[in-house]
Amino acid sequence: MAGITDAEFLNKVIPYGFNVATLGGYSLDKPTIEASRRIIERGRKEFDFPLDEIFTHIACEIDKIKKVHKNVKVSANVRSTTPQPIIEVGNIENLDIVEINCHCRQDEIVSIGCGQEMLNRSDLADFISQVVENTKSEVSVKIRTNVDNVNTLQIAGMISDAGADYLHIDAMKKGVFEADWELLSEICNNVKIKVIGNNSVNSQVNLEKMIGTGVDGFSIARSIISGHLDFNISDF
Numbered sequence: 001m002a003g004i005t006d007a008e009f010l011n012k013v014i015p016y017g018f019n020v021a022t023l024g025g026y027s028l029d030k031p032t033i034e035a036s037r038r039i040i041e042r043g044r045k046e047f048d049f050p051l052d053e054i055f056t057h058i059a060c061e062i063d064k065i066k067k068v069h070k071n072v073k074v075s076a077n078v079r080s081t082t083p084q085p086i087i088e089v090g091n092i093e094n095l096d097i098v099e100i101n102c103h104c105r106q107d108e109i110v111s112i113g114c115g116q117e118m119l120n121r122s123d124l125a126d127f128i129s130q131v132v133e134n135t136k137s138e139v140s141v142k143i144r145t146n147v148d149n150v151n152t153l154q155i156a157g158m159i160s161d162a163g164a165d166y167l168h169i170d171a172m173k174k175g176v177f178e179a180d181w182e183l184l185s186e187i188c189n190n191v192k193i194k195v196i197g198n199n200s201v202n203s204q205v206n207l208e209k210m211i212g213t214g215v216d217g218f219s220i221a222r223s224i225i226s227g228h229l230d231f232n233i234s235d236f
């Protein structure tokens with residue numbers, strides 16, 4: 001979660017039973033950094049690091065987690081208009097997973113062709129392949145379901161074919177406060193890539209619904225910041 005999930009935050013919540021911790025989202029190039037600053041100006045939280053500091057900053061944050069939680073995989077969720085800065089993050093020594101953010105829906109990010117707008121880019125497969133081929137980390141692609149004019153199942157297949165290791169899906173369903181369990185099941189049944197389900201894991205009931213879709217793993221965001229993680233995630 002931009003502006004929130006730094007090493008200090010993640011070190012506090014990892015002991016609840018997480019085996020992967022995601023830093024970021026971080027903006028990595030001039031257009032995305034400028035977009036992040038415009039988001040901050042209108043009062044929303046974002047990480048704000050200049051170009052000449054961001055890569056060192058991420059490396060330090062990874063080390064702060066690894067020092068305390070050696071067996072936890074560290075992932076970095078990142079945005080960039082081109083693959084090169086993402087490749088650079090993917091090659092940071094102690095990083096396990098670099099996550100390409102095709103998910104953010106803030107206007108400032110979408111208007112420069114990043115975040116969920118990546119799903120409409122004709123070069124998305126090539127973008128992902130370039131990251132996969134040139135980084136030593138595993139590669140995750142984070143997407144959102146039910147984006148207008150986007151066929152999520154088709155995109156999921158394309159991400160799998162491009163060689164990514166994980167498809168991290170925010171199974172958001174417009175107008176309801178629960179994930180799109182059916183679409184998530186359909187994706188799990190039809191793609192070969194490991195699927196990490198996300199959205200509305202905020203109770204034992206929803207956790208069981210999430211597991212029932214066939215996901216290989218799941219992630220939790222808002223329940224962590226609200227402090228209401230009063231269900232058992234470590235049995236999964």
Ligand SMILES: Cc1cc2nc3c(=O)[nH]c(=O)nc-3n(C[C@H](O)[C@H](O)[C@H](O)COP(=O)(O)O)c2cc1C
Pocket residue numbers: 001002024025026077101103104142170198199200201219220221222223
């Ligand atoms: C304040 C806030 C900031 C977020 N920032 C990011 C981000 O930087 N990158 C990202 O991929 N998702 C981001 N998200 C989305 C969450 O990671 C997650 O996909 C979404 O909240 C649905 O999951 P949940 O129901 O467990 O909260 C953010 C969510 C919130 C509430």
